[in-house]
Amino acid sequence: MMPGFVAEYGLLILRGLWITVQVTLLAAPLTMIVAFVAGLGRASRFRPIRSAATALIEFFRGTSIFVQLFWAYFVLPLVGLPLTPMQAGVLVLALNVGSYGAEIVRGAIAAVPRGQHEAAVALNLTRWQRFRYVVLPQAFVLMLPGFGNSAVELLKGTSIVSLISLQDMTFNAEMIRAQTGSTALPFLTILVLYYVLSAGVVAGCRWLERRMSAGLDVTRV
Amino acid sequence: MSWDWDFVETIIPSLMAGMLITIQASLLGSALALVIGLGFALARRLGAPAIARGVGWVVDFVRGTPLLVQLYFLFYILPDAGIRLRPLVAGVIGLGLHYGSYISEVYRTGIDNLPRGQWEAAKALHLGTWATWRHVILPQAIPPMVPSLANYFIAMFKETPLLSTITVVELMSAARGVANYSYRYVEPMTLVGLFFLAISVPSVVFLRFLERRVALRTE
Secondary structure, three states: OOHHHHHHHHHHHHHHHHHHHHHHHHHHHHHHHHHHHHHHHHOOOOHHHHHHHHHHHHHHHHOOHHHHHHHHHHHHHHHOOOOOHHHHHHHHHHHHHHHHHHHHHHHHHHHOOHHHHHHHHHOOOOHHHHHHHHHHHHHHHHHHHHHHHHHHHHHHHHHHHHHHOOOOHHHHHHHHHHHHOOOHHHHHHHHHHHHHHHHHHHHHHHHHHHHHHOOOOOOOO | OOOOHHHHHHHHHHHHHHHHHHHHHHHHHHHHHHHHHHHHHHHHHHOOHHHHHHHHHHHHHHHOOOHHHHHHHHHHHHHHOOOOOOHHHHHHHHHHHHHHHHHHHHHHHHHHOOOHHHHHHHHHOOOOHHHHHHHHHHHHHHHHHHHHHHHHHHHHHHHHHHHHHHOOOOHHHHHHHHHHHHOOOHHHHHHHHHHHHHHHHHHHHHHHHHHHHHHHHHO
16 A cells, blocks of 8 residues: 555544544533533432433433434524534533433442431531532542543544534544545554543543542442 | 424334334344353353453453444445345344443353352352353342343444444434435434333333342342
């Protein structure tokens, strides 16, 4: 194969890689917000909030992410909400992966031992102080492994934005295939790149887990 | 946005046809994933160290890469290698391989979670390998796995729309066909969403029921 060929298409793959990374990085904080809002909603004292959070979670977990993406991209403009492919992709990924993440938040908060709540009450901390300084720091460490998995799911999920014409890594590989007829090379290349990215995410999460649990007497669940 | 019931009536037949393919793909994919998962789990447990490590690496790789790209890869590569498959077959293989990798971990933890004493007791009773697995290990290891397995089946069902990208005419593909043909997206896309909701919400309720049953058994 000629060097020019590799350089030209290599650049295309790299540009796609950048879009993939961008979508992941933009969606990650939003995913976290959705996970916390929905997860805390499910742990709320008030029944209406609990029901609303459950409905949101079941809706986004129950309908396929692909269907949600198409709905956001093709139907929302008809009700006066036009979204760019990037906006639609980031929004749907965050809502979908965040809905799965809500269960992680809820589970981790429920796993903080009762005695911790009781001790905080005995110390006369307010509801907010109990959450912010006692429950959350312990629950957050428990959430990290789950969030690591969610981050990998998010990264892999970004590949479907190629279907609404966002030129991510998958889109460009598919384009190279269509133009050159070479199948193995572009797809193998991006498979390896996706794998390297997810391995990076996993390693980063492990590191964070070690750092955050240092000095904490964490009850493993 | 307006909702046109007459239009809905005209598209229902093609959506129903797509729905059947969706269900077919999910069931076949689940069955294949169970078998592939078992194969991977056994290879990692009983195979030679080199094989175990190789399979472990494959499982890691499949889990770390998107299903969509794997489907493209299978769909375009296999004909190059001289293997011509119907799109549905290629799609089912992709689903089976992807979810088989996840499911192999379910088998693995299910077996690893059994107390060591069970193996030792089987050995003390002079049971052979087959009898140990058949009468001691599997009957105890399988029931706790059922909820996780069901969870993956539901997840797979919701990923079947990806098969539309490799020209399988399942529900999503049927809906997109109708939408492109009539320039109406609201009804077909919404109906597809409702269909998925109509299957997955009852499945999740059933899953919770299974989880409670298993929790009761293992207490």
